[in-house]
Amino acid sequence: MGVGIRTENLRKVYDTPPPMAARAGGFGFSAQRGGKDKEKAKRKFEVVALDDVSFEIRPGEIFGLLGPNGAGKSTTIGILTTRTQPTAGRAFLGDIDIWREPVKAKLLIGVVPQRPNLDFALTAREILVFHGAYFGQSAKERECKADELLERFKLTDRATHMVRTFSGGMMQRLSIARAMMHDPEVLFLDEPSAGLDPQTRLLLWETIRDYNRVGKTIVLTTHYMDEADALCERLVIIDHGKIIAQGTPKELKQSIPGGYLLRLRFNRTPEELLSELRLLPGVTEVRSNDGTGTDVYAGSGGPLIGPIVNAAQAAGIEVLDVHISEPSLETLFLHHTGRSLRD
């Protein structure tokens, strides 16, 4: 059941500008064309996108690649989906060496790209039906499957429309339907929830969980901590092309010292109270925000509430609000890189 993935020391160096950049084609008149300049230009464009990346994805799990923009997530997905050739290292899909037998690998994977890349010359239904045909499905099989997916993704009434008229959310749904058309063993989703409204996002999560429930492996990239937290069984955190941490979301969060955040509100916050709070066991930092709100960073959450309330009462201060944040991946990222995820 399910197919796993393994990468060994993946490295990717782009020696030309990344493919998406506006690149002058055969008729470019830029200075980069000259003999000597060419060498220089090449060196200038050398970008190490991935450096010695090894990880393992178990069959049937939801696995996340988490990191800020430009961390190397899409490059990793590109290599695993036969679209980006690694400079060094190997990647396996089950027993298949992806870069030795790309056709075999392609039969097992479905890919939902970061930006919808639907075939604009076709209607929604045709996109699914032709996709099925590329994967060798019989006419009857692909017609049935296409109708079923259109129904499931609420696209039936737009099935015969050209996709260029679709909204962003509809294109996204159709991209997912297309990736599921040939029932792949591994489903890759590159930033699936970027630009989706919260409700659609929850629907997407449900779709992903449903597909996982039938034993399929899911690999997704995201730069949303809460998404990785809610969805992934295990994840790697990538930054600047390197893996900086991997494990289950819980394990990762436990690796941060003093990861809990207690947000408190008192009717007044004299300095004496703050000093008192700093002395409580496990508290690493106390910050007072503009008098009313107080943030307490500590190694535990709930057990501290009693002592805090006692300290406040002893000083004659009323506790108005208490909120406990568990250790989050955001804090983890900050802890490992010294930068916030959104920097």
Place this chain on the structure above:
Amino acid sequence: MNWKTFYALLSRDGHVARRNLLPMLLQNLLQPLLFTFIFGRVMTTSGIMPASYKNMLLPGIMAISMVMSGVWAVAMPLISEFQFTREIEDRLLAPIEIGWLAVQKVVTGMIQALVAGLVVLPAAWLVMGAGVSPSLGHLLEMLLIALLVALFSAAGGLALGCSIGQTQVGLMFSLVLAPMMMFGCAYYPWQALDPFPVLKYAVLINPLVYASEGLRGALVPSVPHINTLLVIAVLAVIDFSLLYLGLRKFHSKALS
């Protein structure tokens, strides 16, 4: 090689081509047919051009129509599909080696070029009116040359489509296709360049010269033309070079 996938990719292109059949035919054939009408009918009837010009023009018009259709049919979709939206991605993920996807594009272009040739030949004949007498005695020869011309236009379309971006399409037309048409011996036989010795040999790098002269030799053998065997040999070399170049470019464009 996965034939089922290859056939599915081909039928996708066929489906899209059928949907755009009329605009496609107008785009590729209207201009050559207008040219045929003015030079093959108006100018000859009014006596500015000799009536024998009709016979010389017919194969040239066929060559231009085929080459333009083939280049356009492969290059234009590729240019837009490789752009920002990367529409081609779902086909690159189809279970087939990506080289075969490029070959499939070439086959699509060849079919469109052959259809264009097949349509334009009788159409031009009709437009020109009386006095055109193409010979059908060299039918096999003509079919072989038509195939080679179709392959060269589609493979050329592959190479062009993978080398330029959307913003350079106009430039492609004015820098590559327009000079190719003018210096392609389509509107005049190669022999007519005798008074321009440098030009006469310089145009030999233009593949359209062999297409025009080859079809001329097959359709109206009485008109002076380059030796047909030589034409076939050169076209074959051009075909394979362009195909090789196009496949390499496609590879580097498709993989990052």
